[in-house]
Amino acid sequence: NNLEHCGLNGKTPIEMLHLFQQEKVSKEVS
Secondary structure, X not given: OHHHOOOHHHXXXXXXXXXXXXXXXXXXXX
């Protein structure tokens, strides 16, 4: 499974997307 072996800082694209969404939400709330 390629998703398990690629991505920045050892994170998968799905994890990166999740972190990006969390940052976006936290900016909108504050």
